[in-house]
Amino acid sequence: MKLALNEVGGRVSIFTLMEYAVKKLEYYMLRIQLYQLDDTGKGYITKKGLMLYICRKLETENRYWNTNGKDEYPLKIFYFESLASEIFFVLDPHRTNKIRIVELLDSRYLPNILDQFSERLMFSKFMRKMAAFMAMDEDGNECIPVASFCEKFPALSQNLLGNGERRQLMDTFLYRLVQIYGDPEIDKGKISFETYMDITFAFENLKYSFSSICYFFRVLDVDNKGYLDQMDLQFHYRNVQDYMEQKTGISIKEHEQQRFANFKGIQAQISDLLAGEGGLNHITPAKLFKVRNGHMLIEFLVDVAQSLETQDDYYQQASADSSFPDNDLKTTNNPNHSSSSTTSNENLADNDLMNLSTPPPSISLKNEEGQGDVPLDSGLVGV
Structure with missing residues (x-):
């Protein structure tokens, strides 16, 4: 019929x-x-x-x-x-x-x-990923140390992911990702071929794939509660600050006005991104996928290059708009700010930021009462 x-x-x-x-x-x-x-x-x-x-x-x-x-x-x-x-x-x-x-x-x-x-195109795509995997596999044991991945992935990602974007992942994020998704039979701190392929799939389809959002979301959900709140956002934002402080040798707390936007201003941008979908205390994968631009929040929290770009946009807006939140961050009294910020940004883009020889120490964040620490691997399940 x-x-x-x-x-x-x-x-x-x-x-x-x-x-x-x-x-x-x-x-x-x-x-x-x-x-x-x-x-x-x-x-x-x-x-x-x-x-x-x-x-x-x-x-x-x-x-x-x-x-x-x-x-x-x-x-x-x-x-x-x-x-x-x-x-x-x-x-x-x-x-x-x-x-x-x-x-x-x-x-x-x-x-x-x-x-x-x-089809030749499908096989060629696989061969590009395989060649990049072999380039990062220094000892030839079919797994990549996190340090090697952080060092070499930014240069390879522009051709590897097919969209021309340069990805710079933080070591703390990768260590947590390996803890959650890594093969238990492989030594800790090493990325298997399966995990490597999942990372590339996630970045390739992040803009329009619910599976990609869920993949990164589980890593960002520190307490494994099924949603992100302001503490999670501040925790990962602090990781970006600590990472850049480690690479540049500049104290972010002392020079925050020159290089980094205030977290309160970033919260305002996130609120605009999630307009009409509730506040910042209950961000779910479904909500990020529904707003269609939810991938931008994930990129901001896991990708150093995207995080720097977002914060630069915020600072430019804060400098031009006197009514912008936390406008006291504007450095109108510092005539050297513009040139130093531009020079720092260019150096960060040109230099290799990913030379990591040893795993970083556990990063902690004060709770809302200002007491206690939130360990990096707190609340992990399925590790």
């Missing part, structure tokens, strides 16, 4: 009927093959099971490599793992390591990826 509605006279073309029958047959064959990999019998498939299916399906494909060559086998395994990781990244935003087989079939992600496997 569904086919007859689209045909003239209520009759169905033989070619239309055959095409429909073939698609249905492929659907049920794929469904049976996936259910064979369901270890629990509850209708779910794990990432390991999905990777096994992809290996079986594509192991005879030899378009871009010689399957008889021993050196090419690890490359194929990495490629198949990246395909499975991409599907799970989109369909498993809460990182449960399982997907309902019915949802996997309805999403059409798996058939689309299998159909695009032979």
